[in-house]
Amino acid sequence: MEKRHRIFIAINLPEEIKKELIKFQEDFAMHNNSEWARWTSKDNLHITLEFLGDLTDQELGEVCNIIKEVAEQQSVFSLSLSNISYGPNKFKTGQAPKFIWASGEKSEELAVLKSNLQKQLLQKIRFAPEERSFSPHITLARISSFAIRQIDQEEVPEINHPLDLIFTVESIEVMESDLRRGGPVYTILESHQLKC
Numbered sequence: 001m002e003k004r005h006r007i008f009i010a011i012n013l014p015e016e017i018k019k020e021l022i023k024f025q026e027d028f029a030m031h032n033n034s035e036w037a038r039w040t041s042k043d044n045l046h047i048t049l050e051f052l053g054d055l056t057d058q059e060l061g062e063v064c065n066i067i068k069e070v071a072e073q074q075s076v077f078s079l080s081l082s083n084i085s086y087g088p089n090k091f092k093t094g095q096a097p098k099f100i101w102a103s104g105e106k107s108e109e110l111a112v113l114k115s116n117l118q119k120q121l122l123q124k125i126r127f128a129p130e131e132r133s134f135s136p137h138i139t140l141a142r143i144s145s146f147a148i149r150q151i152d153q154e155e156v157p158e159i160n161h162p163l164d165l166i167f168t169v170e171s172i173e174v175m176e177s178d179l180r181r182g183g184p185v186y187t188i189l190e191s192h193q194l195k196c
Helices: 017-032 059-072 107-123 145-149
Strands: 005-012 037-039 046-055 077-087 099-104 136-144 160-169 173-178 185-193
Touching: 005 059, 005 077, 017 037, 017 099, 017 136, 037 099, 046 059, 046 136, 046 173, 059 107, 059 173, 059 185, 077 107, 077 136, 099 160, 136 145
Parallel strands: none
Antiparallel strands: 005 046, 005 173, 037 136, 077 099, 077 160, 099 136, 173 185
């Protein structure tokens, strides 16, 4: 049976941005009972542009070529992170949220990059691109819906933490996700610089 690779395309974060996000995680965990949250490790913090699923070696090679071509056409740009909150569901809808995430501001450059990636990738591989409007976000924790439902809603801490973080996107990465018992391990397979 042919080996397959669980692949996604991502923007990785500068070290100083990761440190700020980890500081929030540590402060939140220190002041709240958060046994219902599985925190993302610093090395795994990123923005997913496209999740491509399980690819063959040949498909992975084609994806790497496409990412290189798209990156060469895209200029570097800035992204800002403005808030940390629960997502995507709110408690008010009757559904428990799945994540604690840092959300970013939409940008024209990011929308163009994502659109170009989708167009090029769909010509070569089969995957299901998201239909909804894309807002950049970074998963800080995955929430156990079972565990959080066992807690009185009044005891679940509110999260609406403003951020004022800006960073320059200089590259995009082809990444592999290896699902393990302790959580996923992400590896950068290729990194492609955007044009200056």
